[in-house]
Each structure stands twice: as C-alpha cells, then as structure tokens.
Amino acid sequence: GAVDAIIVAAGRGERAGAGAPKQYRDLDGEPVLLRSLRSFLALPAIRRVVVVVRAEDRGLFDAAVAGLGAEYSGRLMSVDGGASRQASVRHGLEALASMTAPPDHVLIHDAARPWASASLIRRAITAARTHGSAVPGLAVSDTIKAVDACGQVTATLPRPALRAIQTPQAFRFAAILDAHRRALGEPAEFTDDAAIAEWAGLPVHVFEGEAANSKITHPHDFRAPVMQAPAASL
Ligand code: CTP
Ligand code: MG
DSSP, rough: OOOOEEEEEEOOOOGGGGSSGGSSSSSSTTEEEHHHHHHHTTTOOOOOOEEEEEEOOOOOOHHHHHSSSGGGGGEEEEEEEEEEEHHHHHHHHHHHSSSOOOSSEEEEEEEEEEEEEOHHHHHHHHHHHOOOOOEEEEEOOOOOOOOEETEEEEEEEGGGGGGGOOOOEEHHHHHHHHHHHHHHTTTTTOSHHHHHHHTOOOOOOEEOOOTOOOOOOOGGGGGGGGGGGGGGGO
C-alpha cells in the first residue's frame, strides 16, 4: 500500500534564536528543511510528501525548495500550518484525506530533524506495516527524575524502561487521522503524534532510532551531532 509523508515546518523556531525560523536557516550550504525533505523524496517507497508551512513563510519555503530537482515536484505539495504542532499535523492529515487516493500509511516528521537517514525511514515504514503505530526511540544515558513544581525530586525513573522518542513517526493513515480528529477538542497539549495515538487507545511500538537524528532546538544544535567536539557535550 501507498506511503505518504508529512513534514511539519510551520513553527516559529523561537528557541533557536534570532533570524529566520530554524527550518529555513543554512546548514552546511542548504536550508534545514531542504535536507529533511530530500531524505524522504529520495526514497521511491514514499509516494508524496506534504510540507506544512506557516502562511507568512511562503516566500522562504518557495526559496528553500527551489533547490530541488524538477523530478521531485510532482510528489511535493504544501499546506498552511496551525497555531500548534498538533494543528499543523492535522492540517497535513486532512490534506491527504481530501485527495482521491489517501495513503495506507503515513510518516510524520519534524522539519527540524535534517539528519534522518534512509535506513531509519525504511525502518519506520516496515514497523508501521507490522505494528500499525511505530516511533523511533533511543535508550537514555542520563538518569531521568520526576520533580514537582518546587523542583523537589518525586521519583527516579527506571532507565531500562525509558526511551527518548524521535520522528519520523509512522501510522496506519486512517487510524491516526481518526485519532487526531477526536483529539481536536481535548484541552491537553500533545507533544507528539504517538501521544495522540496512545490517548486514542492505539498500541504504539518503539523501534530503534538514531543518535544522529537529533532535533534542532537551540542555536548550538545547528552542528551535526556526529561532528560535535567532546567539549560541547560536557
Ligand atoms: N511546528 C509546526 N507548527 C507549529 C509548531 C511547530 O509545524 N505551530 C513544527 C516545527 O516547524 C518543527 C516541529 O514542529 O519542525 C517541532 O517543533 P519545535 O521543535 O518545537 O519547533 P518550533 O515550534 O518551531 O520551535 P520553538 O518551540 O522553539 O518555537
Ligand atoms: Mg515548538
């Protein structure tokens, strides 16, 4: 069955500091978004890619994708974003739902993760076909503690049971579309699509993520994680 991808790129990138939103900033000679997008368009297994774009950033988006080969243009579309990541993903899902042939599975990826490899994306597709909902995760190396509002530790969480979750997250299209539609009225803020799937009662499988697939969040994240000097991680 067909697999489509949604790349959410409609954020303001406030934590990444001044200048254009991080997804349009330069990373080794190319906009971050172009790198993220190319990882998906380069795979024949991906039928089409919907990029979710903030209306004010249309000019930046057009400039960023101008560097793509013409052979990709038929598989690329864009829709307007929303006020939250959740709303932006939903706009992407609704765009796919309104097309004549919606996909069987959908991958949802942050534009701010430009280092996802082809093998990671292939693992996501395979895992979604096997498990329905599947997300990449990494074992955590830090000790993770729960704290209360005063900063007092309330628990030290068992590290073997913890995973740091990334994107691309992969789902059966009809199931995640339905979950997003139902979650629309919820006051809770869902920080990833797996949380919406969990809330909807769907089992979510975690497959092996990639250490290099980090999200650009702060100014220092613009350097590839594999190239960071040891001092930077102290
Ligand atoms: N995103 C989106 N629409 C929003 C908010 C976020 O499409 N309304 C996208 C971002 O463009 C990014 C991804 O969701 O690719 C992950 O969000 P995050 O890292 O939080 O990016 P920003 O919201 O842009 O950054 P910040 O929170 O620092 O402002
Ligand atoms: Mg954000």
